[in-house]
Amino acid sequence: MSFDVERVRRAFPALEEGAAHFDGPGGSQVPRQVADAVAATLTAGIANRGSVTTAEQRADAVVLDARASMADLLGTDPRGVVFGRSMTQLTYDVSRALAKQWANGDEVVVTRLDHDANIRPWVQSAECAGALVRWADFDRETGELPVEAVNSVLTPRTRLVAVTGASNLLGTRPDLEGIVAAAHQAGALVYVDGVHLTPHTTVDVATIGADFYACSPYKFFGPHLGVLAADPQLLDSLHPDKLLPATNAVPERFEAGTLPYELLAGVTATVNFIADVAESTPDASRREQITASMTAVEEHEDRLLSRLESELSSIGGVTLHGRPSRRTPTLLFSVRGAAPKQVHEFLATKGVNAPGGSFYALEASRWLGLGDEGAVRAGLAPYTNDDDIDRLLEGVALAVR
Ligand SMILES: Cc1ncc(COP(=O)(O)O)c(C=O)c1O
16 A cells, blocks of 8 residues: 655645644644635635526535535445534534433433543533433543443433544544444444544444544544534434524534535545545545545554654653553653643744643543643644654653753
8 A cells, every 4th residue: 555645745735834743633734625625616606505506506516515525434324414613513413402302310421531522512411401421431541441431331321422433632542333332232322523533544434333423624634614424314303403494304404504615615625635645546436545545544644653652752751641552643741841831832943733731632631630731742644754753752852851
């Protein structure tokens, strides 16, 4: 499998500024093709979705293409792809719609490994419905969230399990299939936060078995918006608040107001960009191309991760947090004598972008004993190269006091 990192880098105008970007888990850089697609849609004739004028037809095609693109990326049904402002907003909306069906004494499971966007909406919606929240804890030493941690808090009253596909703090990739099987056994639905997982692997929602899978294209080269994928029949059983004249069709029922057509065109360009990362194979479907690309990306990122992990841990005064057996290329570390914010600021003077904080995985950061201050996070992306790693290692070595 060939992966040409320099070819990938050339697609990102932002890299010409010269910074080494380890801030991908907060939002990736954007390839030229994606920006061009956004601009082209903004300047083309466009109207509300419809079938009469060219402008109406264009808006309709943009939406349908974006649904098909995300379905190819995630291995789902395009009729169950919902677009929203962000994963956070979509999760709030789904939690409120689901909570209409919960009764006093029902239960919801959240995990301490999750980003707050897959905790707080559930906690608050459960509170409104009189449902009880149960917490699944992860292992502080390893950073793992074993299936048993979730299984042990399931009861016949569990209505929903909210779990991350990958921790944006530690990179931990829980055994989603095992967790989904246990939750389904208990009769609960599963809402997977795929925001940090989707940029780093081939996602197949059908294999995972998740009832809901949420992600954010701006974490994988796309524009700033959120995506939710679910079985259209399941979506049809939910009734979010909506305007009277707005359609009750699925998935539009969940998309309050007018969709950002230009960003949706960017989503399609993003998925096409991903499909094009690996060499194209004649007659391969886009889904097959995506799988080939993400396999190549994973190999590239895993190699750089092993290198970074072993060399960072050999710098005296650096403490790495967590050592999950399956992880995304995301490392969390503390530097002796320097607060995370200071390390972030120092590295920035060297042109190395690696922020410090809890990154909204507040429960996880507190559970690790890192409080609200957190630690420094280095996230790799397909455009990361060995030179970036050298610069990060040099910077961190200088930051130790
Ligand atoms: C793991 C994870 N989940 C959820 C979110 C929230 O995503 P959004 O900004 O689309 O609401 C983030 C954002 O950083 C994240 O990293």
